[in-house]
Amino acid sequence: MFLTRFSAVIIKGLMKIVILFIFLFPPSVFADDCSFEYLRNDFITESAEIDAKQSFETKGVSFIAVANGLGPARPGFEHIQMTACIILKTRWDVLWVGANSGNCSAQIELEKHAIAYSRIFNEKMIGLAKLSEKYNCANDLQNLLN
Known part of the structure; x- marks a missing residue:
């Protein structure tokens, strides 16, 4: 009985903190980033494989996620x-297409472009990462192909 009341008090306290956080930082702060709209000309789909190879050679393994919903899409995966290794111990660059806000101009075109580019980039990078001796998660990529 005591633990039930104690748990309820803890939960109420945590809920107050979460509600306060939501009011201080509305979702638009996190989701309204449409920066890909201004950067899309730098991400030419036909160059994605070459970009992946150059990126691998200069900074090692990194993948691209697309912020197009509540959680980012990871095309090619x-x-x-x-x-956990692939998600947490690997560099992920994010192409922001509005996340769950849908307020970017040409939202559907932006999302299709970002997903197409990142899919080609990621698939090439996966191939390079699987063979890399420096990448800590190479075995995860080797062992977990369906």
Whole structure:
């Protein structure tokens, strides 16, 4: 009985903090980033494989996520089981297409462009990462292909 009341008090306290956080930082602060709209000319789909190879050679393994919903899309990873190493110990660049706000101009075109580019980039990078001796998660990519 005591633990039930104690748990309820803790939960209420945490809820107050979460509600305060939401009021201080509305979702638009996190979701209204449409920066890909201004950067899309730098991400030419036909150059994505070359860009991945150059990126691998200069900064090592990094992947591209697309902020197009509540959680980012990770194109090219549909056939790979995500592990903590791949998600947390790998550099992820994000192409912001409005996340869940949908307020960017040409939202659908932006999202299609970002996903197409990142899919090609990520698939090339996965191939390079699987063979890399320096990448800590190479075994995860090797062992977890479906």
